Amino acid sequence: MITTLKSLALFVFLATLCLGLPGCARKNDQPAAAALPYPLDTCIVTGEKLDADSDMKSYTFTYEGQEIKLCCKGCLKDFEKEPAKYLAKLQQPEAAAPTP
Numbered sequence: 001m002i003t004t005l006k007s008l009a010l011f012v013f014l015a016t017l018c019l020g021l022p023g024c025a026r027k028n029d030q031p032a033a034a035a036l037p038y039p040l041d042t043c044i045v046t047g048e049k050l051d052a053d054s055d056m057k058s059y060t061f062t063y064e065g066q067e068i069k070l071c072c073k074g075c076l077k078d079f080e081k082e083p084a085k086y087l088a089k090l091q092q093p094e095a096a097a098p099t100p
């Protein structure tokens with residue numbers, strides 16, 4: 001009986017501790033619901049325009065709470081090589097791009 005109470009107390013303690021940690025709570029939530037919407041209409045890797053009519057080949061996923069869209073699943077490999085480089089594009093969307 002004492003053992004049961006002890007494990008119960010330990011469980012409550014761990015559960016409370018868990019709630020205080022963002023990384024721990026993240027395991028249970030739905031990343032899709034909490035994700036920030038992808039602000040661009042181009043592939044984050046190639047910069048290719050995402051065609052709304054061909055959703056079949058474009059690839060959407062969530063990276064650290066940010067929705068990311070790619071023109072194809074093949075770009076995922078490139079993104080995973082240097083995620084920080086590509087995420088930087090979201091900070092300054094097309095700011096330096098020359099306009100004709």
Ligand SMILES: [Zn+2]
Pocket residue numbers: 043045046070071072073074075
């Ligand atoms: Zn692609």
